[in-house]
Amino acid sequence: MSKEPDRIFAQPLAQVPDFAFNEDVVRVFPDMIKRSVPGYPTIVENLGVLAAQFAQPDSVLYDLGCSLGAVTQALRRHVRSEGCQVIAVDNSPAMVERCREYLNAQNSMFQELLAVEVIEGDILALEFKPASVVALNFTLQFIAPDQRLTLLARIRQSLLPGGALILSEKLRFNDAEEHALLTDLHVAFKRANGYSDLEIAQKRSAIENVMKPDSLEEHRERLLAAGFSKVVPWFQCLNFASLIALP
Numbered sequence: 001m002s003k004e005p006d007r008i009f010a011q012p013l014a015q016v017p018d019f020a021f022n023e024d025v026v027r028v029f030p031d032m033i034k035r036s037v038p039g040y041p042t043i044v045e046n047l048g049v050l051a052a053q054f055a056q057p058d059s060v061l062y063d064l065g066c067s068l069g070a071v072t073q074a075l076r077r078h079v080r081s082e083g084c085q086v087i088a089v090d091n092s093p094a095m096v097e098r099c100r101e102y103l104n105a106q107n108s109m110f111q112e113l114l115a116v117e118v119i120e121g122d123i124l125a126l127e128f129k130p131a132s133v134v135a136l137n138f139t140l141q142f143i144a145p146d147q148r149l150t151l152l153a154r155i156r157q158s159l160l161p162g163g164a165l166i167l168s169e170k171l172r173f174n175d176a177e178e179h180a181l182l183t184d185l186h187v188a189f190k191r192a193n194g195y196s197d198l199e200i201a202q203k204r205s206a207i208e209n210v211m212k213p214d215s216l217e218e219h220r221e222r223l224l225a226a227g228f229s230k231v232v233p234w235f236q237c238l239n240f241a242s243l244i245a246l247p
């Protein structure tokens, strides 16, 4: 993994452009996500452990919005069911190119890894195969809000009995005091990880038009509307959470 530190927003910018998953972001992404998302390493590692409980033989495991394939790597390390295949999808060409390199490196380091296919494409246009595990690890928040229910309903339709969707997201809170407290604590987390106030402010304005978090209540209601029968939060660190949704 690239060890390059994230300095993307370190210098004052006359105008902060909308955040994009381009080559510059790809180069620093492992550092950026670890220093920006509280609990990220714990979520990724345990997502593999959880997935192993839901994986069904001869089925597909999807990693939607795979970025550099951190979740795919965890799935390949933990899932032991026969005949499973991971399909990792991302619409950023720069992410997909680097993701393929990292997965090739994983192939040469471990034996008996699950087969993997990396697709460069839009998850909204994907023809889903019967799946036992679908991971949306911090991806749904980048999908246009009016497309989210349709996507979740299509995922629900593709899920096999005994399978699960694992959905991780940044959260918004309906209670203003709770929202302000957890937002402040997230800023403190970023500061403790070496980001300056300027970096924090410029990143905030870069993501505000492209990343639209929902509340836990909105997630639960939409998942039920999409046909899921049960929604179980399994992790929360500050304003970042991960849910298990059962078909």
Ligand SMILES: Nc1ncnc2c1ncn2[C@@H]1O[C@H](C[S@+](CC[C@H]([NH3+])C(=O)[O-])CC(=O)[O-])[C@@H](O)[C@H]1O
Pocket (backbone or CB within 6 Å): 021, 033, 044, 064, 065, 066, 067, 068, 069, 070, 071, 089, 090, 091, 092, 095, 121, 122, 123, 124, 136, 137, 138, 139, 142, 143
């Ligand atoms: N419509 C779309 N179709 C496909 N990919 C998309 C789409 N929209 C956004 N993406 C992709 O979703 C990813 C979101 S990052 C996921 C982290 C990863 N899951 C991880 O566990 O490391 C989250 C973050 O950076 O906060 C990016 O790679 C986008 O290109």
Ligand SMILES: O=C(O)C(=O)Cc1ccccc1
Pocket (backbone or CB within 6 Å): 032, 033, 036, 037, 170, 203, 207, 211
């Ligand atoms: O940095 C933030 O404030 C976030 O909310 C998380 C994030 C992480 C990586 C890319 C975009 C957003």
